Amino acid sequence: MLTASIERWAAWAPGLENADEWDRWCRAPAPLGADGAPPLASVPPLLRRRCSRLTRMALEAAFRCVSDEDMGRVTTVFASRHGDAASNVSLLESLARGEPLSPTRFSHSVHNAPAGLFSIAAGNRRPSASVAAARGTFPCGYLESISMLTRHPESPVLFVMADEPLPPTLAAFRDEPPGAYALALLMVPGGEVDFRPAMAGERASRREWPDALEFLRWWRAGGPSMTLSAVASAWTWSRR
Amino acid sequence: MSWYGDAAPAGACRLTALGMINALGAHPAEIWPRVLAGDQSRLTPRSDLVAGRVLHVAEVVDPLPELPSQLRRYASRTNALALAAVRQIEERVRAAIDEFGADRVGLIVGTSTSGVGEGERAIRHHVDRGRLPSSFDYAQLEPGSPAPFLAAYLGIAGPAYALSTACSSGAKALASARALLEMRLCDAVVAGAADAVCGLTANGFGALHLVSSKPSVPFSANRSGMTIGEGAAFFLVTREPGGIELLGVGECSEATDMSAPDPDGGGAEAAMQAALLDAGLSPDGVSYIGLHGTGTRLNDAMESRAVFRLFGAETWCSAAKALVGHALGASASIELGCLWLMLEAGRDGVYPLVPHCWDDTPAPDLPPLRLVRRGDRLLASSRPVVLLNSFGFGGSDCSLIIGRAPPC
Numbered sequence: 337m338l339t340a341s342i343e344r345w346a347a348w349a350p351g352l353e354n355a356d357e358w359d360r361w362c363r364a365p366a367p368l369g370a371d372g373a374p375p376l377a378s379v380p381p382l383l384r385r386r387c388s389r390l391t392r393m394a395l396e397a398a399f400r401c402v403s404d405e406d407m408g409r410v411t412t413v414f415a416s417r418h419g420d421a422a423s424n425v426s427l428l429e430s431l432a433r434g435e436p437l438s439p440t441r442f443s444h445s446v447h448n449a450p451a452g453l454f455s456i457a458a459g460n461r462r463p464s465a466s467v468a469a470a471r472g473t474f475p476c477g478y479l480e481s482i483s484m485l486t487r488h489p490e491s492p493v494l495f496v497m498a499d500e501p502l503p504p505t506l507a508a509f510r511d512e513p514p515g516a517y518a519l520a521l522l523m524v525p526g527g528e529v530d531f532r533p534a535m536a537g538e539r540a541s542r543r544e545w546p547d548a549l550e551f552l553r554w555w556r557a558g559g560p561s562m563t564l565s566a567v568a569s570a571w572t573w574s575r576r
Numbered sequence: 577m578s579w580y581g582d583a584a585p586a587g588a589c590r591l592t593a594l595g596m597i598n599a600l601g602a603h604p605a606e607i608w609p610r611v612l613a614g615d616q617s618r619l620t621p622r623s624d625l626v627a628g629r630v631l632h633v634a635e636v637v638d639p640l641p642e643l644p645s646q647l648r649r650y651a652s653r654t655n656a657l658a659l660a661a662v663r664q665i666e667e668r669v670r671a672a673i674d675e676f677g678a679d680r681v682g683l684i685v686g687t688s689t690s691g692v693g694e695g696e697r698a699i700r701h702h703v704d705r706g707r708l709p710s711s712f713d714y715a716q717l718e719p720g721s722p723a724p725f726l727a728a729y730l731g732i733a734g735p736a737y738a739l740s741t742a743c744s745s746g747a748k749a750l751a752s753a754r755a756l757l758e759m760r761l762c763d764a765v766v767a768g769a770a771d772a773v774c775g776l777t778a779n780g781f782g783a784l785h786l787v788s789s790k791p792s793v794p795f796s797a798n799r800s801g802m803t804i805g806e807g808a809a810f811f812l813v814t815r816e817p818g819g820i821e822l823l824g825v826g827e828c829s830e831a832t833d834m835s836a837p838d839p840d841g842g843g844a845e846a847a848m849q850a851a852l853l854d855a856g857l858s859p860d861g862v863s864y865i866g867l868h869g870t871g872t873r874l875n876d877a878m879e880s881r882a883v884f885r886l887f888g889a890e891t892w893c894s895a896a897k898a899l900v901g902h903a904l905g906a907s908a909s910i911e912l913g914c915l916w917l918m919l920e921a922g923r924d925g926v927y928p929l930v931p932h933c934w935d936d937t938p939a940p941d942l943p944p945l946r947l948v949r950r951g952d953r954l955l956a957s958s959r960p961v962v963l964l965n966s967f968g969f970g971g972s973d974c975s976l977i978i979g980r981a982p983p984c
């Protein structure tokens with residue numbers, strides 16, 4: 337059993353910007369928008385300009401979730417199934433057309449770009465991991481966050497999951513509930529939320545919303561436990 | 577209490593078996609003699625990666641296995657490299673699954689490019705003809721692709737995910753694998769990394785002026801960039817004591833720049849220090865350092881300063897990237913594989929060392945390091961302990977320390 341407390345949380349999606357709006361959404365969810373980007377006012381303009389929409393969403397949620405005094409001392413886990421697929425497709429289009437690659441766009445195309453930009457913007461020198469696990473990305477990112485808490489129990493973990501729909505070129509491969517969103521959880525060891533491999537007979541919930549938001553709905557307004565599947569495994573959260 | 581003292585974490589973390597493929601060969605028995613010989617003859621000149629340039633690339637020239645038909649949708653070069661490496665330890669993995677149960681075996685895979693090479697061909701097809709080729713599947717391209725592929729291939733039903741922190745991905749995979757064992761979530765973990773050469777990385781590093789046309793000469797006054805490489809290396813990691821163990825992990829973020837390291841090596845030093853602290857060792861407890869050593873101006877300058885500050889000029893050092901290339905997200909796993917083979921090859925307290933292949937031209941502005949020459953041997957009276965550095969884009973630094981337990 338791997339137990340953690342969620343001390344703070346923040347989420348961002350087009351049209352859903354504060355905790356009240358999200359709590360209302362958790363009780364009565366409606367389809368998420370796919371357009372628009374957060375203001376990211378907490379990041380200096382020079383740095384903000386280098387952030388893709390995905391990174392802006394991830395960092396908006398991240399900075400709303402940590403206090404000024406915590407932002408330098410948290411360890412971080414950033415998870416995204418697709419990463420910055422839109423930017424990466426556009427880089428590959430440039431390459432296909434024989435155009436010179438922008439060095440800045442290339443260095444920001446790595447999966448850990450949100451993690452790197454967060455560390456720069458927050459002045460955070462702590463350990464950080466960036467996770468991807470196909471349709472199991474959220475449970476695996478949560479697990480890596482628990483792992484980070486185990487390795488570095490002296491500081492909270494900031495876990496951020498963000499994704500957006502695949503770009504039009506890859507639209508035929510969209511296989512998940514639509515919507516662009518970011519969810520940030522500030523986690524500390526021990527407390528209220530248990531997490532473990534699902535037991536026989538515990539069935540994964542139907543996926544009406546992205547996993548991260550299914551989790552948020554369960555945690556803010558749901559029942560005693562919830563199970564989500566991840567690659568070949570399944571994971572159960574329950575309340576103490 | 578385990579053999580390395582009171583400061584050790586609870587439970588050992590043994591690197592039980594290694595599977596590896598890289599430019600030097602299709603498996604460790606081929607690779608190791610070529611490492612020791614400093615054999616750079618397999619570096620391949622390629623003119624098709626960056627327009628108007630010939631790059632020497634450390635590419636895998638051996639044929640790669642085909643993915644099983646039911647997993648064909650994952651067919652990328654990165655996954656084929658991963659499969660080639662994992663097949664070498666498959667028997668051990670299947671024995672672990674039999675012993676512990678499929679749900680008690682985990683998989684952590686580092687990758688930076690995943691199937692970007694296949695993505696390049698697909699997007700070029702789309703640019704030319706307005707549609708994606710029928711052979712393309714997003715399962716090849718998505719950042720975590722090797723995780724579901726390898727889990728399905730091996731029949732692993734425990735945690736399975738990819739870590740992608742650019743060039744430190746492979747080191748972080750070992751860090752997370754150890755945590756899965758420590759948390760008692762798994763009894764065995766397959767951990768490693770795979771990455772393939774592709775046009776995006778060659779052109780991207782080219783645009784950043786980080787690629788050398790000639791084979792790289794790390795830490796030389798003449799260094800002008802990296803030799804891009806590819807490959808895969810995977811370990812079966814278990815909790816049993818003995819053999820070669822992961823003793824320390826040190827991770828940090830540089831928080832300075834997305835593509836350039838802290839010029840003074842502050843991040844590198846912090847990662848090495850954290851690994852020493854984690855292993856309960858002082859710098860003089862480390863006998864050899866596998867340098868990140870990309871051969872770029874900035875990396876080698878900052879890394880030599882950091883290593884010199886912490887270890888002085890007496891500790892053996894070398895950069896395997898001059899031989900196996902810079903295999904990006906797989907580099908730390910492949911280089912850890914070389915260090916593992918070094919410790920495996922030791923007999924009677926004498927250990928062969930990975931030679932530092934360069935042009936013997938020290939840079940006058942860098943502090944001196946004790947670079948290994950071909951044939952140098954490490955004499956270790958007790959337990960040899962070695963450290964490996966890896967530093968990635970986004971300021972993602974990770975140092976690992978491994979050591980061989982003395983015979984019981």
